[in-house]
Amino acid sequence: MNLSFQSVIRLNNGVEIPRLGFGVWQAKNGEEAENAIGYALEAGYRHIDTAAVYGNEESVGRAMKKSGLKRNEIFLTTKLWNADQREHRQMKAFEESLARLDTDYVDLYLVHWPVGGCISETWKVMEEIYRSGRARAIGVSNFKIYQLEELLMGAEICPAVDQMEFNPCMQDNELLAFCRERGIAFEAWSPLGSGAFTRDNTAVQIGKKYGKSGPQVILRWILQKDIIVFPKSVHKNRIEENRNLFDFELTEEECALLDAMNCGKRTGPDPDCVDF
Numbered sequence: 001m002n003l004s005f006q007s008v009i010r011l012n013n014g015v016e017i018p019r020l021g022f023g024v025w026q027a028k029n030g031e032e033a034e035n036a037i038g039y040a041l042e043a044g045y046r047h048i049d050t051a052a053v054y055g056n057e058e059s060v061g062r063a064m065k066k067s068g069l070k071r072n073e074i075f076l077t078t079k080l081w082n083a084d085q086r087e088h089r090q091m092k093a094f095e096e097s098l099a100r101l102d103t104d105y106v107d108l109y110l111v112h113w114p115v116g117g118c119i120s121e122t123w124k125v126m127e128e129i130y131r132s133g134r135a136r137a138i139g140v141s142n143f144k145i146y147q148l149e150e151l152l153m154g155a156e157i158c159p160a161v162d163q164m165e166f167n168p169c170m171q172d173n174e175l176l177a178f179c180r181e182r183g184i185a186f187e188a189w190s191p192l193g194s195g196a197f198t199r200d201n202t203a204v205q206i207g208k209k210y211g212k213s214g215p216q217v218i219l220r221w222i223l224q225k226d227i228i229v230f231p232k233s234v235h236k237n238r239i240e241e242n243r244n245l246f247d248f249e250l251t252e253e254e255c256a257l258l259d260a261m262n263c264g265k266r267t268g269p270d271p272d273c274v275d276f
């Protein structure tokens with residue numbers, strides 16, 4: 001599989017998204033997040049995944065400016081929070097994100113979680129945002145099949161992306177197949193289980209053959225599944241480690257070992273139980 005750091009996936013509206021990005025959940029707004037994003041941009045990452053609720057959109061905006069890169073050289077994702085759906089302030093929340101990010105558009109805007117009773121109302125606003133040109137693509141996060149079906153029933157625009165927890169222990173292959181059939185690109189959140197799998201023995205053993213770490217093996221395994229991924233770290237050495245995924249290729253047998261770890265155990269919340 002011929003992949004490079006510059007490899008992209010073409011979304012269902014033709015927009016291209018870098019397959020490997022940088023996640024910033026739990027990177028503290030201010031010096032920590034700004035430095036981490038600075039290291040990532042310096043290391044060549046051109047795709048940042050944030051969210052209003054991460055509280056660090058200002059740092060993302062500042063780090064992008066500081067990098068000296070042109071806005072259109074960076075693929076930027078942010079997300080609409082649940083309370084803003086319940087309070088019918090989807091458009092206002094989007095505009096507040098743009099202001100905090102200090103940009104006039106995002107590359108991808110996602111509904112962070114499916115909120116019961118709000119799915120079609122929220123998606124209508126997402127479509128309006130897309131039509132205004134201030135989001136180059138729109139999508140969802142944490143939508144299971146039945147929630148996507150509900151959304152699709154009233155949708156004029158099909159989501160470009162579904163972002164879902166995906167790691168060795170949590171592989172929803174049915175959802176992945178459903179998305180593929182409909183041209184919805186799949187993004188993996190918590191690829192390292194928010195740190196839980198960084199020392200996973202299966203991955204570490206596989207990595208020995210290639211001189212690669214456990215995290216590198218897991219990230220490469222996800223990329224080889226044609227899934228978009230954005231590991232988070234605030235450490236320069238790990239940020240660099242996590243992008244060095246393109247000088248080795250896992251065999252089918254090695255991928256099967258990681259596939260076999262799937263037990264449906266989540267590290268994050270189940271989208272059926274969103275009460276936040």
Ligand SMILES: NC(=O)c1ccc[n+]([C@@H]2O[C@H](COP(=O)([O-])OP(=O)(O)OC[C@H]3O[C@@H](n4cnc5c(N)ncnc54)[C@H](OP(=O)(O)O)[C@@H]3O)[C@@H](O)[C@H]2O)c1
Pocket residue numbers: 022023024025026049050112141142163164188189190191192193194195196198213215216230231232233234235238241242268
């Ligand atoms: N849509 C959603 O609901 C949702 C939910 C969760 C996450 N996400 C997105 O997905 C991104 C990634 O998920 P995540 O932040 O949960 O966690 P993750 O990327 O699975 O793991 C990050 C954790 O692993 C550590 N780590 C990273 N690289 C490492 C390495 N090479 N060696 C050892 N430790 C390493 C980090 O520590 P240090 O930072 O200390 O280095 C951090 O504690 C998020 O940042 C966010 O953008 C989305």
